[in-house]
Amino acid sequence: MSQAPSYKRILLKLSGEALMGDDNYGINRSTIEQIVGQIKEVVELGVQVGIVIGGGNIFRGVSSAASGMDRATADYMGMMATVMNALALKDAMGKVGLIARVQSALTMQQIAEPYVRGKAMQYLEEGKVVIFGAGTGNPFFTTDTAAALRGMEMNVDIMLKATKVDGVYTDDPKKNPDAVRYQTLTFDEAIGRNLKVMDATAFALCRDQHLNIKVFSIFKQGALKRVVLGEDEGTLVHC
Numbered sequence: 001m002s003q004a005p006s007y008k009r010i011l012l013k014l015s016g017e018a019l020m021g022d023d024n025y026g027i028n029r030s031t032i033e034q035i036v037g038q039i040k041e042v043v044e045l046g047v048q049v050g051i052v053i054g055g056g057n058i059f060r061g062v063s064s065a066a067s068g069m070d071r072a073t074a075d076y077m078g079m080m081a082t083v084m085n086a087l088a089l090k091d092a093m094g095k096v097g098l099i100a101r102v103q104s105a106l107t108m109q110q111i112a113e114p115y116v117r118g119k120a121m122q123y124l125e126e127g128k129v130v131i132f133g134a135g136t137g138n139p140f141f142t143t144d145t146a147a148a149l150r151g152m153e154m155n156v157d158i159m160l161k162a163t164k165v166d167g168v169y170t171d172d173p174k175k176n177p178d179a180v181r182y183q184t185l186t187f188d189e190a191i192g193r194n195l196k197v198m199d200a201t202a203f204a205l206c207r208d209q210h211l212n213i214k215v216f217s218i219f220k221q222g223a224l225k226r227v228v229l230g231e232d233e234g235t236l237v238h239c
């Protein structure tokens with residue numbers, strides 16, 4: 001019996017750091033293949049997939065490597081890092097027969113299309129995966145905020161934040177072993193408790209536009225498909 005997805009169109013926010021796998025930097029080949037395999041599973045269910053990818057595996061504007069630099073310059077470097085990840089993701093998708101397009105918020109026409117909302121919508125309707133690179137195109141923002149923004153522009157049904165932890169916790173589970181995972185929580189709770197799993201700007205945007213977020217671990221085999229099928233996986237952040 002075929003399974004019916006709970007969502008027609010999703011915006012997947014992929015952590016850049018998740019691409020490192022167990023490495024300290026960059027893109028781990030088997031990790032990206034594992035992630036692309038999960039994306040393929042949901043495309044095959046007929047779900048339209050837009051992706052915003054982070055850059056933390058290569059460069060962050062607020063990282064120690066950037067300290068002493070002009071913040072806006074460092075942020076432009078961070079945005080370029082996300083384009084590198086977007087190209088790597090597109091390449092890995094092509095190898096398993098997925099058709100993907102990269103649209104960049106910063107113009108770099110030799111390597112990526114510029115972001116054009118209508119064109120991106122058309123690609124999604126055609127069943128192509130659209131990877132949005134360069135975040136919002138503006139310094140002082142993050143790719144979480146870009147994911148919220150593109151998700152709203154694409155009229156997606158839900159934003160899925162695929163990360164290294166399996167949901168939202170009372171505290172950072174990487175630092176506090178006593179942290180407890182929420183099954184669901186509201187945007188106001190997430191903002192009020194200053195939970196650092198996403199930035200507050202992204203939470204506030206999603207709250208104001210009624211775009212729910214599911215936070216889950218991309219390292220759990222089949223997790224993306226379970227989320228899309230509406231099964232119990234990760235943490236739902238809702239209005």
Ligand SMILES: Nc1ncnc2c1ncn2[C@@H]1O[C@H](COP(=O)(O)OP(=O)(O)OP(=O)(O)O)[C@@H](O)[C@H]1O
Pocket residue numbers: 014015016017018053054055056057143144162163164165167168169170171172173174195196197198
């Ligand atoms: N309350 C919390 N619940 C869950 N995770 C939390 C919490 N507070 C902090 N974190 C941390 O937030 C991180 C979110 O990671 P993620 O890599 O997705 O961030 P990102 O900055 O969006 O990614 P990147 O810049 O690599 O694209 C997790 O690694 C987790 O350790």
Ligand SMILES: O=c1ccn([C@@H]2O[C@H](COP(=O)(O)O)[C@@H](O)[C@H]2O)c(=O)[nH]1
Pocket residue numbers: 016053054055056059060061062074075076077078079080081082134135136137138139140141142143144146
């Ligand atoms: O809209 C945006 C998005 C990102 N940046 C810069 O890129 C890096 C990497 O993004 P992450 O969200 O941390 O993965 C970020 O640290 C910023 O320096 C940006 O300036 N604007």
